[in-house]
Amino acid sequence: MLATLTDKPSDQQGWIYEVKWDGYRALALRNKKQTKLISRNNKSFDEKFYPVFEAVKDWKVNAVIDGEICVLDSKGVAHFSSLQNWRTEADGELIYYVFDLLWLEGRDLTGIPLVQRRQLLCEILPDSSVIRMSEDLPGTATELFEAVAELGMEGIMAKRENSLYFPGERSGDWLKIKSNQRHEVVIGGFTINENSPKLFSSLLVGLYENKRLIYTGKIGTGFSQKTQKDMMQLFKPLKTSVCPFAEIPDVNKPSRFRHNPPHATVTWLKPKLVCEVSYTEITGDGVMRHPSFEGMRDDKSAKSVNSEKPTETKLISRNSKAIKRNDSTSEKYKKGMRK
Secondary structure: OEEEEEOOOOOOOOEEEEEOOOOEEEEEEEOOOOEEEEOOOOOEOOOOOHHHHHHHHOOOOOEEEEEEEEEEOOOOOEOHHHHHOOOOHHHOOEEEEEEEEEEEOOEEOOOOOHHHHHHHHHHHOOOOOOEEEOOOOOOOHHHHHHHHHHHOOOEEEEEEOOOOOOOOOEEEEEEEEEOOOEEEEEEEEEEEEOOOOOOOOEEEEEEEEOOEEEEEEEEOOOOOHHHHHHHHHHHHHHEEOOOOOOOOOOOOOOOOOOOOOOOEEEEEEEEEEEEEEEOOEEOOOOOEEOOEEEEEOOOOOHHHOEOOOOEOHHHOOOOOHHHHHHHHHHHHHHHHHHO
8 A cells, every 4th residue: 555645744633643764665474384575566575684584484473564674773763775785784773664464364454444453463563673563653743744854754654543455556545744855766877977987977867757757857976886886787788779768868958056067978778777866856847956866776666656746735535435445344354353
């Protein structure tokens, strides 16, 4: 289930709030015979994040759990770049913050209210330093949003208390409110500036709109030498003579921020790779201002990376389909659980 991006918090009744963890979304599938840890696009995390996999494997439960894998700093703040660079325990402690329970001991729980699913999840939570509950946050949405922004966290999640779980759907019953400008983008090429010692000078990136890749700018900061070396290995099989963008960007065009840019040559790439970028704003012509590379996103497919504009909070419907479905399905599942 996916959340709708909104422009600001709203202090309505009937919602719960959580930290928006800056990591990889992951489903844990556990029964007596098999354990799986998978990404949103069904990639295995079993080996990549082996401490989490082992913790789930030790969990004595038959269940499907939704959560987020992240790495915390000394202040308890998750940073995507830390997770991106994680290889072993020496790179930081992995945490699997769980927030929803979809299946338990043979029962489908997607049709019962969120607060009941979370209560059941709390009851079966293991005694583990790796697997932790993503707790409800006390206070109003406005207070919480200001607090997490001050701590440097990504934002907050707001979820309707009685919302049901619709796999794969983006719902107005789950909202995300970001404290900074972040987005996934598709890599369509890279540039090398004249006389530059770097492996590449910038990434050319875009977003899909109606199946067309629309150029949204150059990312020229946020890379270490090691990151560039690793990325060049990913680029090798994707090099192409064809520009993947709907319109060929002029990478040597002066801007109001740089009147005499260095001459750059372009290498186009097949649009298969996704990365995350932070930026200050989107200009009137749809280009990011001051973009900075945050890390690769191998948990998301390029075709799913679309333009995502915040919905005004006041426009979020109070009468969602989850509420309409609640009367017809919730009681059936509650009876099943009692049995």
